[in-house]
């Protein structure tokens with residue numbers, strides 16, 4: 469029932485200088501192996517050296533253009549965008565700025581047309597697939613849990629297939645040392661947790677996002693849900709992902725009553741749900757707090773990185789990328805009304821608040 473798109477095929481690189489470099493590395497590796505054979509007690513040191521060479525090699529390769537020249541982050545970003553507008557059926561952005569773009573499309577269509585290994589970090593807040601006519605409490609009143617067509621469950625097996633499709637599409641576009649965040653509740657997070665492991669990701673953390681102002685439950689027949697889970701996983705077990713440890717330890721997080729100053733950031737984050745100021749451009753039933761996304765972007769990206777959100781909703785991730793600065797953002801959202809809120813938030817982000 470889900471869409472299948474042909475994978476990006478224009479990404480075949482002409483290897484020129486890259487090939488020469490990789491041959492040289494292979495030669496060095498061969499010599500090390502021969503040396504290790506004659507002198508086994510030096511093995512640990514030799515393997516250490518080999519891993520350094522591998523790291524230098526992969527970092528260098530990432531920064532090279534197809535013709536072997538260095539590629540700047542903004543060039544890499546515009547190359548990705550022009551790849552989409554240059555398709556036989558061009559995909560135009562809904563909104564773009566020099567460092568950010570929003571597509572009003574199905575994320576599977578965009579992901580399948582992006583070059584492999586082109587994205588540094590993906591934050592995904594997929595539909596929880598829980599909108600099947602249940603009830604919740606809103607402002608003290610009974611309200612339907614239905615969030616929109618996009619959130620309807622298609623049954624356990626179809627939901628699993630949906631999550632698997634977008635997760636594997638994300639894996640293809642992530643760089644080897646890239647990482648993936650997924651946000652969800654028990655309706656979806658266990659399926660996603662299983663699938664990221666099945667797709668070869670390595671889980672780094674499961675963050676409990678505690679909502680101190682969560683809505684009460686009206687049935688009084690079970691505990692009041694007051695947290696969501698965020699999975700953070702690196703694409704490859706052996707790759708060096710970005711983690712800005714001291715920014716997390718020493719930064720200030722005034723909204724979080726659990727974070728003690730100058731102590732390690734732990735895996736339970738206390739952050740209130742978004743207040744009216746964050747909803748001034750329009751409402752979304754599952755909008756994430758900006759403080760949550762600010763923290764995620766600050767923790768796991770560096771200047772120059774390209775960050776993608778396949779289910780961008782109101783563009784909270786985009787506003788956080790703008791706040792962090794010197795980074796690039798690609799948001800993808802199915803519903804036009806949410807793209808429009810995202811556009812307004814991106815335009816406002818970074819500007820001083822109006823008097």
Ligand SMILES: C[S@@+](CC[C@H](N)C(=O)[O-])C[C@H]1O[C@@H](n2cnc3c(N)ncnc32)[C@H](O)[C@@H]1O
Nearest residue numbers: 574575593618754755756779781782784801802
């Ligand atoms: C959980 S919400 C994300 C909310 C967002 N994090 C925010 O802070 O506003 C999921 C969003 O994914 C969108 N969506 C659902 N299926 C999609 C698809 N296949 N491609 C792109 N967007 C999709 C929905 O319209 C919805 O806005």
